[in-house]
Amino acid sequence: MEILIIQGSARKNGNTNKIVNYIQEQLDCDFIDLKNYTISHYDYDSRNRNDDFLPLMREIVEYDLIIFATPVYWYAMSGIMKTFFDRVTDCLKIEKETGRKLRGKTMAMVCCGSEKDVVLEISAAFEMPFRESASYLGMNYVGSVYTWMDTDDISGEVIQNLDKFIGKITK
Numbered sequence: 001m002e003i004l005i006i007q008g009s010a011r012k013n014g015n016t017n018k019i020v021n022y023i024q025e026q027l028d029c030d031f032i033d034l035k036n037y038t039i040s041h042y043d044y045d046s047r048n049r050n051d052d053f054l055p056l057m058r059e060i061v062e063y064d065l066i067i068f069a070t071p072v073y074w075y076a077m078s079g080i081m082k083t084f085f086d087r088v089t090d091c092l093k094i095e096k097e098t099g100r101k102l103r104g105k106t107m108a109m110v111c112c113g114s115e116k117d118v119v120l121e122i123s124a125a126f127e128m129p130f131r132e133s134a135s136y137l138g139m140n141y142v143g144s145v146y147t148w149m150d151t152d153d154i155s156g157e158v159i160q161n162l163d164k165f166i167g168k169i170t171k
């Protein structure tokens with residue numbers, strides 16, 4: 001199974017990246033940082049069709065399991081990740097053959113906040129756009145993990161949750 005992690009944080013080597021690195025140590029998978037690409041906001045007239053989104057998406061749709069990794073920004077996914085999801089609309093309108101390749105593929109999500117209580121409290125609402133988008137795109141949604149970084153290192157509890165998540169999405 002070909003696995004890809006897509007990171008959508010405002011910083012390349014921040015907390016979300018520490019979580020992503022841990023997952024990468026456990027799983028043989030590829031990594032994409034959305035910060036390395038120019039992906040502009042969705043445009044109804046597709047005037048941005050020549051930015052990095054469509055070529056990147058053509059690579060992404062070749063994977064079997066796609067894990068989205070986002071920090072919690074204002075109780076929701078990061079702006080960079082939301083812009084990416086908005087642009088998936090291009091795969092339903094101007095490049096349908098790429099969008100169709102997502103059908104039957106698998107999606108999972110990892111989020112990283114700063115406090116345990118906050119991330120657990122918002123978890124159901126936070127997950128909804130991922131779960132529902134997967135369903136709309138004909139993808140199988142296999143779950144999420146809520147992590148937090150209140151020190152420089154990943155806590156034992158978060159590691160336990162990550163290990164459980166990794167076991168679940170790869171079984």
Ligand SMILES: Cc1cc2nc3c(=O)[nH]c(=O)nc-3n(C[C@H](O)[C@H](O)[C@H](O)COP(=O)(O)O)c2cc1C
Pocket residue numbers: 009010011013014015016017071072073074075076112113114115118119148149
């Ligand atoms: C713009 C912004 C908004 C944030 N909003 C929240 C929030 O709503 N809830 C929360 O628990 N943490 C919030 N945080 C804290 C981050 O979720 C937390 O520090 C996270 O680990 C940062 O990951 P990063 O280093 O990949 O950006 C926010 C941080 C930023 C920069």
